[in-house]
Amino acid sequence: MARVNRPVRVVVVDDDALVRAGLSMMLDGAAGLAVVGEAADGDEVPGVVDAHSPDVVLMDLRMPRVDGATATRALRRRPRPPEVVVLTTFDSDDDVLGALRAGANGFLLKDTPPPEIVDAIHRVAAGDPILSPRVLRGLMDRAVVHADSAQRARTALAELSPREHAVVLAVARGHTNAEIARELSVSVATVKAHVSHILTKLALGNRTQIALLAHDAGLA
The missing domain is CATH 1.10.10.10 (Winged helix-like DNA-binding domain superfamily/Winged helix DNA-binding domain)
Incomplete structure (x- = not known):
């Protein structure tokens, strides 16, 4: 798969400080990626995106003040929005389907192996959607x-x-x-x-x- 010539700029959004730090450390050490910012809640996302102009936002769903679906929807309204990859522990929650409808271009579970998360970010940055087949199939089967x-x-x-x-x-x-x-x-x-x-x-x-x-x- 073709990669962009410069590192893919990533913002990590998660309300758990340890998860956020772990993801940032893992991604910033991966070839072709650069973590340029972090946010601890959805209401911080606009400011971090304005400050750092990321290519991809790795977005948690459940956050105390503004959830990931709402933050994603707000980003998609921008003239040149970054791509959003949802990373969640919820594989059957309505919030996941809501995030997809809000405009997320991919999602993964938090138990996804690190190399697959890295590859997903590269692929989404290149324009290919990344959907966890097992999770998406389950959500669609249960969606009314x-x-x-x-x-x-x-x-x-x-x-x-x-x-x-x-x-x-x-x-x-x-x-x-x-x-x-x-x-x-x-x-x-x-x-x-x-x-x-x-x-x-x-x-x-x-x-x-x-x-x-x-x-x-x-x-x-």
């Missing part, structure tokens, strides 16, 4: 999708072309741009263009939200 939500999702997807619809299905299955390109016999650049058009048409923030919309529609 009301009839009106399903209908709204189907109506939105009906606006897409057949090729865009195929891309949505592939994204919902967790396929990368390269994998989708091979499946559809097109270039990676073409896949990226389709994804960009889909996000614009559906007023979505990232690929994770495409996958969730497909799930709401009963397609994944």
